[in-house]
Amino acid sequence: MPRKIAIIGAGIAGLASAISLSNELTPKVSGLEIIVYERSKELSTAGGAISLTPIAQRHLDDLGVLSKLNQMGPEAGVEVDTIDLFALNSGRHLGPLRVTASKDAGCDNFKGRRVKRISLALAMVAAIEDLPNVSILYGKKLTGGDTTDDGVTLTFDDGTSASADLALGCDGVHSPTRTRIVDPGNESKYSGVSFVQSITSAVDASHPTRSETTSLHIGRHGSILTSFCDPNREKLFVAAVLKVNELLIERYYAALEGDAAAQNSMKMSLRYLVRNQSNNSRVPTLRKMVDHAEDWDLCPVYQVRPGRPWHRGRIMLLGDAAHAMPPRDESTTHALEDAIIFSRTLSHNVGQPIANSFQEFECERRAFIDNAFDESFHLWQRNQDLAASLNYLKDPMSPVSRPASPDVNVDRIPPLSVPMPMNDSFSDLSVCSLTQEYLGSHGII
Numbered sequence: 212m213p214r215k216i217a218i219i220g221a222g223i224a225g226l227a228s229a230i231s232l233s234n235e236l237t238p239k240v241s242g243l244e245i246i247v248y249e250r251s252k253e254l255s256t257a258g259g260a261i262s263l264t265p266i267a268q269r270h271l272d273d274l275g276v277l278s279k280l281n282q283m284g285p286e287a288g289v290e291v292d293t294i295d296l297f298a299l300n301s302g303r304h305l306g307p308l309r310v311t312a313s314k315d316a317g318c319d320n321f322k323g324r325r326v327k328r329i330s331l332a333l334a335m336v337a338a339i340e341d342l343p344n345v346s347i348l349y350g351k352k353l354t355g356g357d358t359t360d361d362g363v364t365l366t367f368d369d370g371t372s373a374s375a376d377l378a379l380g381c382d383g384v385h386s387p388t389r390t391r392i393v394d395p396g397n398e399s400k401y402s403g404v405s406f407v408q409s410i411t412s413a414v415d416a417s418h419p420t421r422s423e424t425t426s427l428h429i430g431r432h433g434s435i436l437t438s439f440c441d442p443n444r445e446k447l448f449v450a451a452v453l454k455v456n457e458l459l460i461e462r463y464y465a466a467l468e469g470d471a472a473a474q475n476s477m478k479m480s481l482r483y484l485v486r487n488q489s490n491n492s493r494v495p496t497l498r499k500m501v502d503h504a505e506d507w508d509l510c511p512v513y514q515v516r517p518g519r520p521w522h523r524g525r526i527m528l529l530g531d532a533a534h535a536m537p538p539r540d541e542s543t544t545h546a547l548e549d550a551i552i553f554s555r556t557l558s559h560n561v562g563q564p565i566a567n568s569f570q571e572f573e574c575e576r577r578a579f580i581d582n583a584f585d586e587s588f589h590l591w592q593r594n595q596d597l598a599a600s601l602n603y604l605k606d607p608m609s610p611v612s613r614p615a616s617p618d619v620n621v622d623r624i625p626p627l628s629v630p631m632p633m634n635d636s637f638s639d640l641s642v643c644s645l646t647q648e649y650l651g652s653h654g655i656i
């Protein structure tokens with residue numbers, strides 16, 4: 212049974228795995244030591260605000276994270292049960308969209324939540340601080356490693372190395388654990404769509420709509436989401452979902468490495484992009500709010516080819532490292548579920564070879580994740596089919612389960628157009644183009 216467990220990445224999957232492994236294996240495994248290796252020098256404040264499904268909230272509750280989050284006052288985020296849809300240009304109210312708890316049982320007491328990524332990370336770290344057998348080491352960027360029958364060796368860019376009985380690659384969509392050790396060369400692929408986002412003060416910029424918490428302004432060429440992310444409504448998350456070319460992404464990352472002037476100029480360029488999007492809007496407060504926000508970040512959406520190996524030797528990939536997919540706001544839920552299910556599987560198999568746990572985990576997760584990818588992929592793809600869009604408008608109003616089409620060729624992932632809706636639990640980020648294409652093609656917007 213592994214006593215020393217290394218986790219690469221202190222993101223959602225990594226921190227959730229650390230908590231869940233400690234909960235499941237203590238005191239079953241004596242001398243348990245869980246170490247999280249994170250490349251950043253400290254927890255990153257980047258990434259804006261994330262939308263959590265009711266199921267994600269339930270998992271966070273099980274992990275003891277929700278109570279930590281709820282102690283954080285205004286930083287705890289805000290619960291969301293409906294999203295108001297507006298036509299971007301005309302400002303017309305298209306209706307509310309209920310954030311449902313999907314068809315899964317056990318989520319009745321939970322709503323959706325919009326919370327800053329950094330707040331969620333801090334709540335997870337606070338939960339870890341209560342666990343004596345877990346530690347987090349920052350400034351540890353994985354560069355490579357090896358796995359044998361006996362153990363794992365990991366190397367870091369500071370010249371150090373570490374050994375473990377088991378390693379979990381929770382290092383996100385560009386995971387070096389995947390591309391360098393588990394499945395060499397399996398690089399992520401850019402979807403063609405990026406989020407340009409900012410968190411701004413809502414005090415001076417009145418909220419652009421009559422929405423209680425979250426509004427989605429749907430335009431023909433992209434959408435703008437505005438969402439409060441604190442109960443006092445002082446902070447507003449703004450995200451434009453746009454087609455962005457890879458050249459701009461390269462320039463963006465180069466600018467981040469540059470001096471303050473280069474960074475500033477890039478942020479102004481991003482604001483210009485969003486302004487272009489909001490300029491035609493007849494909602495003056497939306498334009499005002501875009502002008503008000505200065506600190507814009509670019510978040511490109513990448514995905515990982517499905518059907519590829521998740522494990523090798525004594526290393527398992529979890530979360531986006533294994534299966535980043537076009538966003539439907541359920542990816543965090545998938546990452547949390549990976550962590551919980553993997554830990555329970557390991558716990559059930561105490562005394563058995565690690566390979567048994569890996570196999571059992573894969574049996575439990577592979578078909579579910581493949582199905583989630585197919586659904587997500589198809590929803591995005593169908594966006595290009597205007598005829599099909601006619602049906603889409605109905606979807607947000609009446610959740611139905613859509614079977615995954617078996618014919619998707621996952622090896623050929625063409626660039627996607629704009630995000631599409633989820634069908635079980637609806638997401639502000641993913642419903643946008645559903646109505647957008649329909650409304651646009653029928654001259655409603």
Ligand SMILES: Cc1cc2nc3c(=O)[nH]c(=O)nc-3n(C[C@H](O)[C@H](O)[C@H](O)COP(=O)(O)OP(=O)(O)OC[C@H]3O[C@@H](n4cnc5c(N)ncnc54)[C@H](O)[C@@H]3O)c2cc1C
Nearest residue numbers: 220222223224250262352353382383510530531540542543
């Ligand atoms: C623009 C955008 C918006 C999204 N919005 C939502 C949303 O609203 N709701 C939702 O559910 N999902 C959303 N998602 C998806 C969600 O962000 C991911 O599914 C989730 O963050 C996956 O968690 P993870 O822990 O697997 O990866 P990550 O959160 O990416 O964490 C990976 C961690 O590994 C670390 N790391 C990377 N490389 C190394 C290395 N070499 N060595 C050590 N550490 C390393 C990173 O620094 C990071 O801390 C969104 C995605 C995008 C791109």
